[in-house]
Amino acid sequence: MSFLVEENPAKHRFEILVDDALAGFTAYVPRGEVLVFTHTEVDQRFQNMGVGAALVRGTLDQIRERGGRVVPKCPFVAAFIKRHPEYGDLVTTQP
Template sequence: MSFLVEENPAKHRFEILVDGALAGFTAYLPRGAVRVFTHTEVRPEYQDMGVGAALVRATLEQVREQGGRVVPQCPFVRAFIERHPEYADLVVTPV
């Protein structure tokens, strides 16, 4: 099984493809260099396979490479960051 995570700026989300098929996404609201993550969804047939974690990990890596920051309003993204403190430096508090 191969994963590919790509940003879809037109839809304000990062999408994960599994073997070429759209398996899920994490949606955000753009606020300059900050992305406010609001919702993460994985299609039922891809749940419990690590797809959500792979999606969020790759998304956060891409945000870091772009010099961006995040506001994890989405419970899934927030929980992922709490379990992986190496991404805590990306979090900003909304004003």
């Protein structure tokens, strides 16, 4: 199984493709360099396979590369960051 996480700026979300099929997304509201994450969804066919974690990890890695910050309003993104403190430096309270 191959994962690809890519941003879809037109839809304000990062999407994950699993073997070229759209498997899920995490939506955001842009606030300059800060992205406020509001909702994450994984297609039922891909749940409990690590797709959600791969999506959030890939998303946060891309945000880190470009020097951005996040506000994790989405409970899934917030829980991921809590479990993976190496991403804690990306969190800001300033939207």
